[in-house]
Amino acid sequence: MELDRIKIILEKYFEATATEAEEQELRDYFLSDGVSPELEMYKPMFGYFSQAGKERSAREVPLETKRKSFSYRWISIAAVLTLMFGLYFGKHVRDQREAEYAYQETRKAFGLIAQNLDRGTEKVAFLGEFEQTKQKILNQN
Amino acid sequence: MTQSEFLEIVLPFKDKLYRLAKRLLVSSEEAEDATQEVLMKLWSGKKKILGYSNVEAFAMTMTRNFCLDRLKSRQAGNLKLVHSNFSDGGxxxxxxxxxxxxxxxxxxxxxxxxxxxxxxxxxxxxxxxxxxxxxxxxxxxxxxxxxxxxxxxxxxxxxxxxxxxxxxx
Missing domain, CATH: 1.10.10.10 (Winged helix-like DNA-binding domain superfamily/Winged helix DNA-binding domain)
Known part of the structure; x- marks a missing residue:
C-alpha cells in the first residue's frame, strides 16, 4: 500500500511531474531506514543529494584587499592635483619675476633717456646766449 | 554598505554558490576561486546590491555564467581534455x-x-x-x-x- 504509493510518486519524480510535497515525501522515505529492498537501488541517489547539499566552502571572503586599490585611487588623484597646483603657482611666480625684470630694464632705459635729455637742455642753454648777443647787436644798430 | 553588512547578506548563500561552481568545474580549488571571484564582483558593485530583489538568485546566475565561461575557455585552451577519449578502458x-x-x-x-x-x-x-x-x-x-x-x-x-x-x- 505504502510501497505502491511510493512507486507511483517515484515514477512521477522521474518524469519531473511530482509536486514539491511529493518530492519531499520521497526524500523522507529514501533517507529513512525502512526502504524496501525492491527500491534499495535508489537509496544512494537521494543519499547523495542530501549529502551534497551539506558541502561547505572553506575559504574566507577576502574583501580587505579591495580597500588597498581604493586608496591608490585617492593617492593618484591627490598627486595629480598637487602637480597641477605646482605648475599653476610656478608659472605665477615665474611671470612675476619676468615682469620685475622688464620693469627694471624699462627704468634703466628711462634713466638713459632722462640723462640724454639733461645733456640736451644744457646744450640748448648756449642757444639762449646766442639770442642775447643777437639782441645786443640789434639794439646797438 | 559596510563589510559586515555585506557579509550578512552574502554568507547565507555562499556555500550554494560554491556547490554550484563545484558541480560545474568539479575541482574544489577552482570552485573556491570561482566563488571568491563572484563575491568580489558583488562587493565591488555593492551599491547596486540593495536594488536587487533577490541577491541570492543574482549571485547564482553570476556563478553559473562565470563557470560556463571558465569551461568554455578551458575547452578552447586545454587540449589535455581530448586525452580522456582513450583513457576509458585503462x-x-x-x-x-x-x-x-x-x-x-x-x-x-x-x-x-x-x-x-x-x-x-x-x-x-x-x-x-x-x-x-x-x-x-x-x-x-x-x-x-x-x-x-x-x-x-x-x-x-x-x-x-x-x-x-x-x-x-
Missing amino acids: STLQQQVEARDSLDWVSRIMNELPEQQRMVLQLKDVEAYDYSEIEKLMDMKPTAVRVTLSRARKAVREKLLEKHRYGIG
Whole structure:
C-alpha cells in the first residue's frame, strides 16, 4: 500500500511531474531506514543529494584587499592635483619675476633717456646766449 | 554598505554558490576561486546590491555564467581534455575503488551529465529550489526545465540500474 504509493510518486519524480510535497515525501522515505529492498537501488541517489547539499566552502571572503586599490585611487588623484597646483603657482611666480625684470630694464632705459635729455637742455642753454648777443647787436644798430 | 553588512547578506548563500561552481568545474580549488571571484564582483558593485530583489538568485546566475565561461575557455585552451577519449578502458582499478562508495558513484554519474542537466539537477534536488526560481536562474522556459530535469534524473537512474545489474559495490 505504502510501497505502491511510493512507486507511483517515484515514477512521477522521474518524469519531473511530482509536486514539491511529493518530492519531499520521497526524500523522507529514501533517507529513512525502512526502504524496501525492491527500491534499495535508489537509496544512494537521494543519499547523495542530501549529502551534497551539506558541502561547505572553506575559504574566507577576502574583501580587505579591495580597500588597498581604493586608496591608490585617492593617492593618484591627490598627486595629480598637487602637480597641477605646482605648475599653476610656478608659472605665477615665474611671470612675476619676468615682469620685475622688464620693469627694471624699462627704468634703466628711462634713466638713459632722462640723462640724454639733461645733456640736451644744457646744450640748448648756449642757444639762449646766442639770442642775447643777437639782441645786443640789434639794439646797438 | 559596510563589510559586515555585506557579509550578512552574502554568507547565507555562499556555500550554494560554491556547490554550484563545484558541480560545474568539479575541482574544489577552482570552485573556491570561482566563488571568491563572484563575491568580489558583488562587493565591488555593492551599491547596486540593495536594488536587487533577490541577491541570492543574482549571485547564482553570476556563478553559473562565470563557470560556463571558465569551461568554455578551458575547452578552447586545454587540449589535455581530448586525452580522456582513450583513457576509458585503462582506469578500471580507479573506477572500482570509487564504486565502493555508492555515494561517490552517484557524484561521478552526476558530473558526467551535460552541463545544463547537471545544473538543473543540482538546483532542484540538492539545493531544493522551486521550479520558478530555476526558470529564472537558468533563463529557461518552464517546460524546458522539466524536460531537462526529467532527462537528468532518468540518466542517473539508468546508470544506477546498470550498476545494480552488474552488482558492482
